[in-house]
Amino acid sequence: MQLLDNGVKSSIPALTADASSDSNERPKNITIIGGSGRMGQLFVQQLSAAGHNVSILGSKGWDDADTLLSRADLVLVSVPIERTIDIIKLASKYLSPTTALADITSIKTQPLQAMLEYHQGPVIGLHPMFGPKVESFDQQKFVVCPGRNDETFEWLLDWIRILGGNIIVCTPEEHDRLMVFVQATQHFSRFSLGAFVAQEQVDLNRSLLLSTPNYQQEIDIVKRLFAQNPQLCVEIMLATEERCHAIARLASTYSRLAQLVEQKDRSGLIQEFEKAQEFISNFRF
Numbered sequence: 356m357q358l359l360d361n362g363v364k365s366s367i368p369a370l371t372a373d374a375s376s377d378s379n380e381r382p383k384n385i386t387i388i389g390g391s392g393r394m395g396q397l398f399v400q401q402l403s404a405a406g407h408n409v410s411i412l413g414s415k416g417w418d419d420a421d422t423l424l425s426r427a428d429l430v431l432v433s434v435p436i437e438r439t440i441d442i443i444k445l446a447s448k449y450l451s452p453t454t455a456l457a458d459i460t461s462i463k464t465q466p467l468q469a470m471l472e473y474h475q476g477p478v479i480g481l482h483p484m485f486g487p488k489v490e491s492f493d494q495q496k497f498v499v500c501p502g503r504n505d506e507t508f509e510w511l512l513d514w515i516r517i518l519g520g521n522i523i524v525c526t527p528e529e530h531d532r533l534m535v536f537v538q539a540t541q542h543f544s545r546f547s548l549g550a551f552v553a554q555e556q557v558d559l560n561r562s563l564l565l566s567t568p569n570y571q572q573e574i575d576i577v578k579r580l581f582a583q584n585p586q587l588c589v590e591i592m593l594a595t596e597e598r599c600h601a602i603a604r605l606a607s608t609y610s611r612l613a614q615l616v617e618q619k620d621r622s623g624l625i626q627e628f629e630k631a632q633e634f635i636s637n638f639r640f
Contacts, residue, residue, distance in 0.1 A: 380510055383407045383428040388442055389414075393487035394459065395433035401492065405514060417445075424449035429511065432458040432466075436590045440469045447473035455507045457481050461538060462594050463500045463527035471502055478502035480527055482534075486583075493519030500527040531595065539598035540605050542591050545580045547609075548573070 385402055389395045390411030403409045412423050424430055424446055434442050439460045447470075450456060455477040458466045467480040480500035489495060497520050499512065512522055552559065563571055580588060592598060615623045 383510070384410075384426055385429045385431065386410045386412055386423045386427040387431045387433055388412045388446060389432065389434035392433060394483070395431075397487045397489070398431060398433065398459070401518070420446070420449050424454070425451055427451075427454055429455045429457065432456070432460070434460075435586070436460055436462060436594045439466050443469045444473050450474055450476065452476045455479070455504075455511075457508070457511075459483055461534065461591060463498075463530045465595075467500055467502050467527045477504035477507035479505065479508045480530075482530065491518065494521065495519075496521050496523055498530055499524050500530055531597070535595075535598050535601045539592050539594070540601055542580065542588055543602045543605060545577045546588065546592070549577045549581050552577070 383402075385407050387395050387399055387402075387409065390399045390409075391413050395411070399409050399411060410423050410427075412420060416423070427450075430446060430450060432439060432442055432446065439458060439462075443456075443458070443466060447456070452475050454474075456470050456474045457479045458470065459481045460466050461482055463480045463482060467478065470478040470480070479502045482498040482500075484496035484498060492515060497515055499522055501524065515522060559574060563574065566574070592602060612624070612627060615627065
């Protein structure tokens with residue numbers, strides 16, 4: 356199947372079997388804006404493997420926007436966070452009122468508001484809770500934030516379920532509130548640890564020989580973080596003011612606890628531990 360990106364075909368291998376046999380619907384015409392990026396390419400390949408007609412609209416392909424967008428059944432926006440709103444505004448000028456519009460950005464409130472404002476047709480917000488290196492969608496989580504004419508997207512959500520994906524529905528506000536902790540502060544914590552290890556010139560190979568399983572797991576996570584594009588990591592931390600403020604509060608907590616350590620304040624540290632212990636023990640994982 357030909358994948359349009361200024362005349363360039365996709366070269367990545369197929370990752371899944373044809374999932375379209377489970378549906379009697381005709382193949383969809385799908386355009387992925389930003390489909391040349393790593394996450395965009397993953398969706399290009401998965402949707403193509405399911406038998407759909409998938410085209411890519413790249414940053415230099417907007418001369419073909421009318422053709423690629425106006426005739427699409429689904430337009431999927433897969434661009435960096437800071438460009439998402441502008442791309443939604445621009446793409447909406449070319450969309451048919453019946454075209455389904457979705458995004459896969461890691462923030463949801465502002466993109467969903469923009470899609471609802473600038474497009475009259477079906478709208479939904481998606482957030483795949485995984486990176487582009489996954490081998491399949493099996494057991495992967497997809498957060499879904501309903502927007503407008505949700506039934507239009509049932510084929511898409513059914514397709515995700517067929518591939519083994521787990522659909523989690525929530526409001527965009529809840530999503531963004533929880534992603535402050537699920538993504539932003541976690542990235543900052545591991546970013547900080549990686550920066551500290553580099554600053555201290557730790558011999559990681561030697562340390563792993565002497566490590567506990569927990570230490571090895573943490574270093575593996577930090578290593579995966581620093582294998583990413585640095586721009587992506589920074590975008591996730593800086594995506595919203597709420598994320599920036601939460602990271603600042605986390606840093607303040609680090610500073611407060613570090614001061615207790617520096618002062619060798621055992622009772623203060625135990626009190627802080629017990630306070631957190633009481634809160635966390637209320638949850639059953």
